[in-house]
């Protein structure tokens with residue numbers, strides 16, 4: 001392992017935290033429902049995404065739609081105005097993200113072991129940059145090793161974005177490891193590019209493709225550092 005590259009969303013931080021904080025400002029929700037409501041809101045968000053792109057739905061309307069539909073799945077209700085306030089809070093809290101505690105140790109280990117670090121993240125350029133700054137990642141990872149799909153015009157799981165970083169790092173694909181939570185984007189992307197994948201499957205998802213396997217699968221972030229030490233031996 002000469003390099004370890006990180007996904008951002010729901011890998012370096014818990015994506016549910018800002019959602020949870022925003023929702024709880026306006027609605028009393030049982031703790032065990034937060035994750036399923038969040039996952040449902042992502043599903044409805046994906047559904048509305050095409051309608052927003054084609055101009056059939058405004059972005060605001062999509063924010064109301066995804067939250068109201070997700071809550072309705074669990075017998076909960078919110079007005080359109082309230083949904084927009086939740087969205088405002090959500091957006092603000094996304095600018096106040098906390099790096100999951102396990103990663104400080106991982107970064108320190110990589111730095112001391114001479115393992116190059118980088119990031120590949122999917123999303124709009126400025127939006128992802130705001131999150132990366134909020135996580136203070138540039139303290140550990142050089143800017144030139146950070147690829148944002150909206151900035152470079154390539155996205156996971158396409159191998160081109162992986163190839164682009166491998167080229168920048170001047171490393172061969174077999175020496176590069178990648179850690180991410182999404183089977184579809186991260187594990188499949190690594191498979192496409194010949195990188196080694198570490199699937200952080202902390203939400204117990206099923207693989208979306210049977211013929212592709214992660215090189216390593218973890219259930220919890222705390223398992224990453226011990227795994228890296230094993231790989232290095």
Ligand SMILES: [Mg+2]
Nearest residue numbers: 007009010181
């Ligand atoms: Mg992710």
